[in-house]
Amino acid sequence: MKFYDCATAPSPRRARIFIAEKGLADKIETVEIDLRKGEQMSESFRAINPRVAVPAIVTEGGEAICENIAIAQYIEAHHPTPNLMGETPLEAARVSEWNWRLEFEGLSAIAEILRNSSPHMKGRAMTGPRNIEQLPELVERGRIRIEYFWEDMNARLTESAYIASDRFTFADITALVLVDFSKWVKASPPETMSAIWDWHAKVSARPGCQV
Ligand SMILES: N[C@@H](CCC(=O)N[C@@H](CS)C(=O)NCC(=O)O)C(=O)O
Known part of the structure; x- marks a missing residue:
């Protein structure tokens, strides 16, 4: 398998952390x-x-898989331990539910701020082959969206040790990358949101998250 x-x-970075958490970093060629x-x-x-x-992977059979969620599902199916996508039907549903919210309400809000304001991204407001x-x-709407999302994420982490479950999952990887990415556009969670920052310190300290 090759990892782009x-x-x-x-x-x-989400795929890189996933691969590291699975203990596969030395087994997959990176391009x-x-x-x-x-x-x-x-x-x-x-x-x-x-x-x-990016990211993309190309499987041993030559198939390209190009979305984080699909890459994670494919790797998990071939390397089931440690489980990151949910052990039970309910836990798997929570991982998907939170991952979708983190992508749509979180990552896309930050991307909206960055891609519509950075001079380097003029004419490239969206990823993809077509220029937009x-x-x-x-930019302003992205800031409003992320402020609301931080409230929901902080409330979740006040009642749950990790994002989707009582243990580390794929949803925590998406959330960690979101919090770190938000710094790029000065839209980090407020310091007063201690549930987010306590969780962030705990997750950032994991060896698999140092990549
Ligand atoms: N939904 C995709 C998002 C992939 C994506 O947006 N990748 C960005 C890097 S963060 C990219 O390749 N950008 C290329 C560009 O801006 O032209 C996933 O999670 O896999």
């Missing part, structure tokens, strides 16, 4: 795609992911 990564970007140099647009990478985004112009109004 980018050391500086948040989305591939660095430098987004700052635009390497995702190269013909060779387009042949792997026509949607020009920035809309400055979305």
Whole structure:
């Protein structure tokens, strides 16, 4: 299996942490795609992911899988321990439910702020093969969205030791990357949200999350 990564970007870090938490870091070949140099647009990478985004994996059978959730499901099916996607039907549902919220209400809000404000992303307000112009109004909306989401995440972590369950799962990986990514646009959770910050310190200390 090959893993297409980018050391500086948040989305591939999710797959990198997942692979490390599974103890597979030494077993999977990593190929660095430098987004700052635009390497995702190269013909060779387009042949792997026509949607020009990382992460991606290519399986032993030559199949490309290009979304974090799908990569995690594929790796979990082949390497079931330690379980990260949910042991019971209910836990698996909670992992999916929180992961979706973290992506849609969290990561997409931060991406909305970054991609509609950064001068480096002019004409590239969305990932993908088609160029889309920035809309400055979305920056303000992204900030409102993330502030509301931090409230929900802090409330969840006040009642639960981890995001989806009483143990570390894939949802915690998405949440860790979200909190770290939010710093890029100065939209981190407020210091007073101690449930988030206590959880963040605990999760950040895991060896698999040091990548
Ligand atoms: N939903 C995708 C998101 C992938 C994504 O947005 N990747 C970004 C890096 S964080 C990318 O490749 N961007 C390329 C670009 O901006 O052209 C996933 O979670 O796998």
